[in-house]
Amino acid sequence: MAETNTTPPAFTTQRFTDPAAAVDRLIEIYDRNTRFLRAAFDQYLKGELPIGRHRAFYPEIRFRSDTYTRVDSRLSYGFVNQPGQYATTITQPELFKGYLCHQLELLISNHDQPVEVGESDIPIPLHFALVAGQQVATDNPAELSVPLRDAFDVPDIAHVNDYIVNGTYEPLAGEAVPLAPFPAQRVDYSLHRLMHYSATDPTHFQNYVLFTNYQFYIDEFCRLAKVMMAEGNSQYSAFVEPGNVLTQSGETHPSGKAPTQLPQMPAYHLIGAKGRGITLINIGVGPSNAKTITDHVAVLRPHAWLMLGHCAGLRSAQALGDYVLAHAYVREDKVLDNDIPVWVPIPALAEIQQALEAAVAEVTGLDGFDLKRVMRTGTVASVDNRNWELQDQREPVRRLSQSRAIALDMESATIAANGFRLRVPYGTLLCVSDKPLQGELKLPGMASKFYQEQVAQHLQIGMLALEKLGAMGPERLHSRKLRSFFETAFQ
Numbered sequence: 121m122a123e124t125n126t127t128p129p130a131f132t133t134q135r136f137t138d139p140a141a142a143v144d145r146l147i148e149i150y151d152r153n154t155r156f157l158r159a160a161f162d163q164y165l166k167g168e169l170p171i172g173r174h175r176a177f178y179p180e181i182r183f184r185s186d187t188y189t190r191v192d193s194r195l196s197y198g199f200v201n202q203p204g205q206y207a208t209t210i211t212q213p214e215l216f217k218g219y220l221c222h223q224l225e226l227l228i229s230n231h232d233q234p235v236e237v238g239e240s241d242i243p244i245p246l247h248f249a250l251v252a253g254q255q256v257a258t259d260n261p262a263e264l265s266v267p268l269r270d271a272f273d274v275p276d277i278a279h280v281n282d283y284i285v286n287g288t289y290e291p292l293a294g295e296a297v298p299l300a301p302f303p304a305q306r307v308d309y310s311l312h313r314l315m316h317y318s319a320t321d322p323t324h325f326q327n328y329v330l331f332t333n334y335q336f337y338i339d340e341f342c343r344l345a346k347v348m349m350a351e352g353n354s355q356y357s358a359f360v361e362p363g364n365v366l367t368q369s370g371e372t373h374p375s376g377k378a379p380t381q382l383p384q385m386p387a388y389h390l391i392g393a394k395g396r397g398i399t400l401i402n403i404g405v406g407p408s409n410a411k412t413i414t415d416h417v418a419v420l421r422p423h424a425w426l427m428l429g430h431c432a433g434l435r436s437a438q439a440l441g442d443y444v445l446a447h448a449y450v451r452e453d454k455v456l457d458n459d460i461p462v463w464v465p466i467p468a469l470a471e472i473q474q475a476l477e478a479a480v481a482e483v484t485g486l487d488g489f490d491l492k493r494v495m496r497t498g499t500v501a502s503v504d505n506r507n508w509e510l511q512d513q514r515e516p517v518r519r520l521s522q523s524r525a526i527a528l529d530m531e532s533a534t535i536a537a538n539g540f541r542l543r544v545p546y547g548t549l550l551c552v553s554d555k556p557l558q559g560e561l562k563l564p565g566m567a568s569k570f571y572q573e574q575v576a577q578h579l580q581i582g583m584l585a586l587e588k589l590g591a592m593g594p595e596r597l598h599s600r601k602l603r604s605f606f607e608t609a610f611q
Contacts, residue, residue: 124172128156133182133238139224142181145237146213146220149179153239157249157272164271171266175273176249178209178304180240182296183227183609191230196600197611198226200297206609207296209240209304211248212311215323218394219421222594223300223610240304242279246272248308279305282415285542286459287604300610301543302419310416317413318387318401319362319379322420326389326397327594328586329417329425333405333531336575337428338388341400344579345390346372356397360389385413396590398583403531407453407504410534418542421611423594424472425539426547428582431500431529433552434520440555441574443495443581445476446548449533450501450523456534460541466533467540469599471592472547472585473497479585480549483577498526500548502533527552543602543611549585551578 131149136142153176160174183206191199200206213220224235246268268274283289284298291297302310311322332338345359345367352370359367362383365376385404390397401417403409417425431444447468480495481487501520505511520528532548539546551574589597598611 126160126170126172126174128153128176131179131239133236135234135236136224137228137234139221139228142224142235142237143213143217143220146179146181146210147217149237149239150211150213153177153179153244154249157244157246158251161246161250161272164266164268167265169266169271172271173273174271175243177239178211178242178244179213180207180209180238180242181224181299182207182236182238183231183233183299184236185231185233189231195226195230195595196598196603197607198223198609199230200227200299200609201606205296206299207240208298208300208608208610209242211244211304211308215311227609242304243273245275245305245308247275248305248312275305275309279303280309281306282459282541284608285418287606298608301608307419310419313412313416314387314420317383317385317416319364319383320360320387320389321364324360324364324389324391324399325387325417325420325422326392326399327395327420327423328398328590329422330398330400330579330582330586331403331410331413331425331427331429331531331535332400333403333429333529334575335402337579338386338400338402340576340579341388344583345388348390356390356392358391360391362386362388385409392590398586405506406530407455407502407534410453410531411455411538414535414538414542414544418538418544422544423597424545424547424586424589425535426472426476426549426582426585427532427535428578429529429531429550430553431527431532431550433527433555435496435526436555438496438526438552438555440552441494442552443480443578444500444527444548444550444552445473445480445495445497446500446527446532446536446550447473447497448499449536449548450499450520450525451533451537452504453502453530453534453537454504456537456541460537464537464540466536467601469545469547469601471589471597471599472545475585475588475592476547476549476581478588479581483581483584496526499524500527500529500532500550501525502529502531504530506530540602543598545589545597545599545602547585549578549582 156176163169185200185203285301314322349359349367350372357369363378365374367374387401389399449466536546
């Protein structure tokens with residue numbers, strides 16, 4: 121028996137030279153199609169849905185280039201490098217409105233060609249069409265005669281993958297080449313995961329992100345943010361905490377309700393104009409968490425992310441509280457080995473390094489040769505075993521020495537490597553909290569005093585560095601060093 125599909129009336133494909141108008145059309149298609157699915161689901165829960173599959177499709181951007189076009193050689197994105205047909209599915213275009221307008225403006229102007237907007241042939245899974253927080257399960261499943269999968273499309277793992285960013289995607293003959301690094305279902309999957317892990321809505325995430333592995337940084341960030349809000353800080357309009365608890369600038373009493381338990385990786389947001397604020401996420405300890413959260417934050421296409429955390433200093437000349445600016449990484453974290461081989465170099469990005477060094481100098485009051493008293497630039501090694509000291513130390517210590525490593529942690533190489541893989545500018549500034557090779561271990565009393573004295577300054581440096589990066593603009597930050605031979609037009 122042939123499957124019966126019920127779909128809303130098809131949208132006609134239209135051509136646009138105005139990026140804003142193209143995005144408005146994407147929003148129109150997406151909103152209509154997700155409303156259709158939600159209405160059908162309401163009927164399903166009532167037992168009133170007609171037999172057959174109810175289906176609606178993602179909107180799609182298409183672009184065709186018939187020539188090899190030479191563009192400004194300084195640009196790292198915003199163009200296609202060879203003739204062909206290109207396309208990408210789009211989800212939640214209202215959330216990505218600024219990003220999409222910017223990408224389309226560059227593509228249209230660089231090639232002097234219009235883009236096409238229409239419906240794709242990729243169905244929107246019901247789960248991704250529902251309003252955030254709406255339950256798919258029903259209290260009375262026995263009353264539903266049709267299984268959910270027979271009535272609606274569900275997420276398809278074939279469309280939730282990183283083939284494009286990993287450089288392993290091979291279009292079939294006659295198939296359009298990807299126009300963006302992530303297809304719609306992959307983006308939807310990550311947006312839902314962000315809600316789960318961070319307990320804040322993706323709309324609050326800013327374009328400049330800090331990751332940390334200690335709650336002390338979160339406490340200090342919250343303290344600073346609440347002071348800014350109480351004083352009516354003009355740089356940031358609001359502060360958002362887990363549970364979407366929001367404090368407006370000029371106010372002291374937040375709206376919303378905090379969750380009874382914090383999520384696995386809570387996120388906090390200082391909201392800036394056009395996304396130029398700061399998001400801080402406590403990723404906890406370990407490379408697995410670092411990979412998980414960066415996999416999902418990446419779909420928001422941030423302009424930079426930085427790791428601020430503590431590390432083991434490996435050199436006798438280092439002191440507790442000294443800073444380490446990573447310019448290379450030894451990757452023994454293992455979690456990304458299947459996505460990006462360990463032989464791939466993870467380069468330091470000049471703009472990030474300069475911003476971090478300038479921020480350290482400004483906050484500490486030191487400069488030039490004097491700055492070397494409190495900061496050392498060098499290789500950071502990241503491992504997946506927190507208790508590496510308990511094994512036979514001769515072999516790992518020899519490797520660390522041969523690599524010229526000056527610090528050891530568990531997350532920095534993962535965050536940098538995933539930034540490289542996912543084309544998000546990255547950097548690392550760590551603070552030495554113990555020196556195991558010299559017998560200076562992190563003991564409770566010592567650690568408490570260290571945290572009180574050092575965390576505030578370290579966080580201030582990270583926030584200042586992101587402000588400096590924000591002043592540069594995305595065209596400078598999204599380095600050509602992150603681009604492979606064949607790249608998508610969208611960054």
